[in-house]
Each structure stands twice: as C-alpha cells, then as structure tokens.
Amino acid sequence: MPAINLAIVGVGKIVRDQHLPAVAANAGYRLVAAASRHGKVDGIDNFTSIDEMLAAVPAIQAVSLCMPPQYRYEAAAKALAAGKHVFLEKPPGATLSEVEDLASMAAARGLTLFASWHSRYAPAVEAAREFLAGTRIRSMRVAWKEDVRQWHPNQEWIWRAGGLGVFDPGINALSIVTRILPRPVFATAATLEFPGNREAPIAASITLTDAQGLDLVAEFDWRQTGRQQWDIVARTDAGEMVLSEGGARLSVDGVRVHDEPEQEYPMLYRRFAELVASGRSDVDTAPLRHVADAFMLGRRTVVDDFHD
Amino acid sequence: MPAINLAIVGVGKIVRDQHLPAVAANAGYRLVAAASRHGKVDGIDNFTSIDEMLAAVPAIQAVSLCMPPQYRYEAAAKALAAGKHVFLEKPPGATLSEVEDLASMAAARGLTLFASWHSRYAPAVEAAREFLAGTRIRSMRVAWKEDVRQWHPNQEWIWRAGGLGVFDPGINALSIVTRILPRPVFATAATLEFPGNREAPIAASITLTDAQGLDLVAEFDWRQTGRQQWDIVARTDAGEMVLSEGGARLSVDGVRVHDEPEQEYPMLYRRFAELVASGRSDVDTAPLRHVADAFMLGRRTVVDDFHD
Numbered sequence A, B: 001m002p003a004i005n006l007a008i009v010g011v012g013k014i015v016r017d018q019h020l021p022a023v024a025a026n027a028g029y030r031l032v033a034a035a036s037r038h039g040k041v042d043g044i045d046n047f048t049s050i051d052e053m054l055a056a057v058p059a060i061q062a063v064s065l066c067m068p069p070q071y072r073y074e075a076a077a078k079a080l081a082a083g084k085h086v087f088l089e090k091p092p093g094a095t096l097s098e099v100e101d102l103a104s105m106a107a108a109r110g111l112t113l114f115a116s117w118h119s120r121y122a123p124a125v126e127a128a129r130e131f132l133a134g135t136r137i138r139s140m141r142v143a144w145k146e147d148v149r150q151w152h153p154n155q156e157w158i159w160r161a162g163g164l165g166v167f168d169p170g171i172n173a174l175s176i177v178t179r180i181l182p183r184p185v186f187a188t189a190a191t192l193e194f195p196g197n198r199e200a201p202i203a204a205s206i207t208l209t210d211a212q213g214l215d216l217v218a219e220f221d222w223r224q225t226g227r228q229q230w231d232i233v234a235r236t237d238a239g240e241m242v243l244s245e246g247g248a249r250l251s252v253d254g255v256r257v258h259d260e261p262e263q264e265y266p267m268l269y270r271r272f273a274e275l276v277a278s279g280r281s282d283v284d285t286a287p288l289r290h291v292a293d294a295f296m297l298g299r300r301t302v303v304d305d306f307h308d
Helices: A013-024 A050-056 A069-081 A096-109 A125-133 A167-180 A264-278 A286-297 B013-024 B050-056 B069-081 B096-109 B125-133 B167-180 B264-278 B286-297
Strands: A004-009 A029-035 A045-047 A062-065 A085-088 A113-115 A137-145 A185-195 A203-210 A216-221 A229-236 A239-244 A249-252 A255-259 A299-303 B004-009 B029-035 B045-047 B062-065 B085-088 B113-115 B137-145 B185-195 B203-210 B216-221 B229-236 B239-244 B249-252 B255-259 B299-303
Touching (some): A004 A013, A013 A062, A029 A050, A050 A069, A069 A096, A085 A096, A085 A264, A096 A286, A125 A167, A125 A249, A137 A167, A185 A286, A185 B096, B004 B050, B013 B029, B013 B062, B045 B050, B062 B069, B069 B085, B069 B096, B096 B113, B125 B229, B125 B249, B125 B255, B137 B167, B167 B286, B203 B286
Parallel strands (some): A004 A029, A004 A062, A062 A085, A085 A113, A185 A299, B062 B085, B185 B299
Antiparallel strands (some): A185 A203, A203 A216, A249 A255, B185 B203, B239 B249
C-alpha cells in the first residue's frame, strides 16, 4: 500500500509533542504540508491557511486537524469538499451537530472521517474492558485532577465558550469510560464550577448511571497541585480495579496486571490508515455527548477567578 | 384495528389541556389508567406510581409519559421492560444519552418509542417546509418570546437544573426549524442568561449556520409582556416568509397563504398509533441536541433574580 500524503493543520503543542513523532515513525504516511496561523513544521511546505494549502498541494490525500475545536468544522468541511480524508483531534468539534454534519458529508463523498480519542488507545484500556466484562461492577469512581497551569499554560482558547475548560482533559476520561463499560451510561446530575472571570468550567462533577443502575461518579478538577491524578477505580465482584495514569496501568487488588509503554498517537495513526484503506469512517460522539449532557443538565456555581 | 389500551403518567396541565382531549377524540385509543403523584383522571383507575399501575393493569399496551423530563427515563425504562409502547412528551429526556439508551431498549424489544415534537404538527409547518424547499434562504430569524408567568406559572421543575428553562418553549422552535430547513444546522455561538436565583436560563440567543453558510439566529425570552411572539421569519429569493403563532400561520410578503385550525396533539396521537401499528419508532433527538450544543457552547451571563 503506498504511503498516504498527509497534511497537518493547526501546528501547536499537541502536534509537536505527539502527531509529528507518530507520523514520522509510520511508513504509511508521507507528511507533505502544514498549515497554521503561527506554527511551522521544518522541512515541508508551510502555509498560513488551509485554503492556500489545499490549492497549492493537490497531492494531499488526508489532513489531520489539530486547531482548537471552535475552528475545526470549517477546515474539515473544506478538506472533505476537496476530497481529502480527515483525522480530527479530540474533541471532534465545538458542537455535536457540526460533527454529525461532517459525518454526513464524509459518507456522501465516500471519504474517511476519524474522530480520534487518543486515551482509548492507552496501554491498559483494553485489558480493563476485558476485566470489567467478566464481573459485576458495584461502583466506579473517576478522578481526573491535574494542574491546568502545567498542562495548558496560557491556552486562552480552552477557557473561552466552546473551549470546554476542564472537560478538555475530562473528555479523555469519558472516552475511556464509554469504552470499558459493558453498557451505555447517561448523566443524572452534574455540577460545573466556573471561575468568575472565565467562560469555561475549572472543575466538574458528573453522576452517571446505566440501565442496570450503575453507581458512577466522575470528578474533573484543574486546580490540582502536587500529585497529578488520572484514575478510574471500580469496585467489582472480582476485586478493586484501578486503571491509573490515564489508562496506562491496570491493577487489581493492588497487583499490577498490565503496564506497557504508551503508544496512543502511533496507534491512532495506524487506525486512521486502516480506515482510509478500507474506506470506512469512525465517528463516535459519545464522549462529547456526555459533555454536552453535563452542560445541559448541570448546576452552575461560580468560584474564584483564575489567572494563569 | 382494535383500540390501543393507553395509560397516561404525570397528570398535569399539558395532559388536561392536550392529551386527554386528543385521546378522547381518537377511536384508536382506550384510556385505561393513569399514574401521577398528585393528579387524577376522572372515570378510570388512578395510581400514584407507574410501578403500581403496570402491576395492576396488565391490559395496558402503551403509555404516554408526561412528567418533567428529569423523571422520564426511569418510567420509560420500566414501561419498555414491561413490554409497553412509549409516547414521550417533549423534551424526550433530560439528556441525549438517556434517550439514545431508551431507543436501543425499544429497538431490542421490538417496541415503539415516539419522541414527540408537537410543534412540528402545527398547521402551517409543512407548507413552510415546501415553500423553503423551492427557494434560496438569505437569512432566518426565530423569535420565541413569551411571559413565563402566564405559560408556566409556579412550575418549579422547569427552573431546576435539567428543566431547560426558556429552552422548554425554545425547543419547540428548534423542532420546527429542524423540520422546515433544507439542510442540517449547527450552533456557532450562544448566549444564555441565568437569573441569579435560578438554575436554568430565562433567555437565550443562538447563532446557527449550515454547510452552505446559512444566516440563522434564534432568540428565546421568557420576560416578554404584552404581545406574545412565536415567529420564524425567513428572507428568501421568493419573498419574506413569516411563520407565526408557533407554526399556525404562514404568510409570504404579507399575504396569508395558510391558516388552519390547530390540531397538534390529535396529529401526534394519530402518528403514535401508526408507529405502533407498523412496529416502528420515531426518535429524532435533533432539537434536544441543539439545546445541549447551546449549553455546551454558550456564554453564560447572570441577570436579575426571577420570582413567580
């Protein structure tokens, strides 16, 4: 299979940290261009807009869209209209409805649309899923607590309406939870804490359940200093399962059962190449839907102003 | 076709104003029972919970669920588990995810689930849809402005988290808009105004567009005194279309082209009977999805306290 001529749009931290190394290590891709208002990728053609790039480099077959979600629909629609396959960073858009629209456009044109959820490819996620499938879950507690100043320093877009705030990392937890649980879940209550000077929440708590009455609470907090926490703990008939480090490690009753090196973005790009090769799309909006549900259902409280 | 043995759950204002007259006038239904914490229906067996009712009246074939949306999932799940077809008042639930779950349950059991949107059955909605299909829309403005004290007096649930606030009427407008427009739309910005003492918005403005760049703004306000307004105005190449009175009347360039008596709930019950007879479901969550998107994307402002 010949390599896919790939372009990347929105060259920021996640592109440099994850996309470029994953693409460079995968012989199935040839990175041919990038477009970004500010960032550049060394050694390839760079443009300041996707329009210029699509016009100048017709050899592009697929694009990875990594700009903030508020700007993703327009770029995706242009890429699909130009006949390109599209890889969407998470979250796949600023609204569920725009993602539905993109999925329809891709289907109508026979193109691949991939709504990527990198945390689902964390090393121990599949092992956790298999463990939970074989037992009864008594309760599940999700704690995604990190220091926003460390992980999103001066990222203004993330605090603006549509930027999701603490749900930007929280949606990673939801992408794992919706993968490892045996049945669909839905929120029954939520609390969202908004700093007085920001449009997006700095902390959130969601109570969820499923058709069997699952006891599930997810807590997201961006004010965590000291130990950073990305843990999912399930009390089950087969013992206490701890999926920690954002899905990287799995232990049951304190015994480590799974611990492998992290390969999330390499796996995402392998998955995208498979989808392109087989002419399929993968657009699961469930994690974003749970965020939208939490916003719709949630009680809002105003907390201390936040300054970077 | 024998009449459907129907039960109604959640006997409040909408049941007395709309459901009971529509069911009484339709020979396709026999109302056999009702369940409600407080309300009663004369002349049939009344219960205080759906559990009691389902246990006591096995002849029930279908239930209409009219309690506040925050309580609807549990009742719907019980009804489906008991093998009953389900009619959901609008909005179909407090979250998108719970409605998806109910749709899966209904499909797995071969039962009918009907997410009803009564405003789609307003007299002039189909005429508006046909008019718009034959022209180019330059812009659309939606104004749903009513006095909450007149239409929802002392309905505390509507102000609680999950009660949707001004989106409770606003979702009717969205149910019409998503029916009459030629293409799917999505929100690009929203503003939600929350009274300082309430958990749900009293006013909202949503800017939407579609894949062709449609110029669409919807404004919902519960503080309207004097003339009540439920209007959709479209400037088109074929003139100015005004769909007014909540979908009841249609005029183009000031000339009335459609004006018929309102038949929303009778048509909903005819539709439900057809779905049951043909073994199908009708669960379009688009209006609720737009509300969830507006909550997720929207900028929140705090306005004057509201007291009934």
